[in-house]
Amino acid sequence: MDGFRQEQRSNLLPALVAGVVIVVFVVAAVATGDGVLIAVMVPVVLLAGLIGLVLSRLVVTVDDTAVRWRFGLGLFRNAVPLGDIAAARTSEKSWAYGLGLRWTPRGWLYRVRGTETVEVELRSGGRVFLGSDDPAALVGAILRRLPGRAEHRGAR
Numbered sequence: 001m002d003g004f005r006q007e008q009r010s011n012l013l014p015a016l017v018a019g020v021v022i023v024v025f026v027v028a029a030v031a032t033g034d035g036v037l038i039a040v041m042v043p044v045v046l047l048a049g050l051i052g053l054v055l056s057r058l059v060v061t062v063d064d065t066a067v068r069w070r071f072g073l074g075l076f077r078n079a080v081p082l083g084d085i086a087a088a089r090t091s092e093k094s095w096a097y098g099l100g101l102r103w104t105p106r107g108w109l110y111r112v113r114g115t116e117t118v119e120v121e122l123r124s125g126g127r128v129f130l131g132s133d134d135p136a137a138l139v140g141a142i143l144r145r146l147p148g149r150a151e152h153r154g155a156r
Contacts, residue, residue: 003063004141008131010056010099010113017052018045055100058112060130062141067120069110069130076101078110084122088142090135091119104129118142 025041054072061068067085070077092115093104101110111117111131118138120128132138 003061004138005059005061006132006134006138006141008058008060008112008114008133012113017055018049021045021048056112058110058131060118060132060138062138062145064145067130067142071101071110078128080120080122080128082142082145083147084124085120085142085146086123087121088139088146089119089121090139091117091129093117093129 022041022045025044029041054075057072059070064082066079066081068077068079093109093111095115097104097109097111099111099113101108103109107119107127107129109117109129109131111129114131114133116132116135117129118132118135120130120142122128130138
């Protein structure tokens with residue numbers, strides 16, 4: 001069976017991250033009158049932009065063995081074997097949970113933009129939320145490949 005691949009991108013995230021860092025440094029430099037902060041700002045802004053660039057692309061793939069996801073070129077990546085998945089369903093996570101990879105009260109969230117996610121419920125009781133521009137297609141790809149798939153259903 002062919003694999004399924006879905007990509008979520010944000011062209012705004014690198015600029016947003018770098019912009020926030022610039023604002024923080026400028027406010028701190030003006031407030032303290034410290035010129036050293038300005039000199040330190042350039043490499044920190046470049047690093048922030050790089051981090052934003054890495055987190056601006058989420059690729060999720062589903063093959064016959066696992067659901068895999070990675071940010072950017074694969075610096076942050078993870079996978080769940082299909083046998084460890086109890087269910088998959090569409091889900092919405094508030095914008096307040098933020099972007100990137102982070103822990104939420106219900107499980108790990110990997111998201112580049114938007115509020116739509118796919119909730120992957122693990123047999124261990126854990127959950128992973130994967131950001132998706134087409135969550136129904138991702139849920140379908142996961143459910144079609146689950147062992148004993150006839151007993152699994154996606155729900156909103």
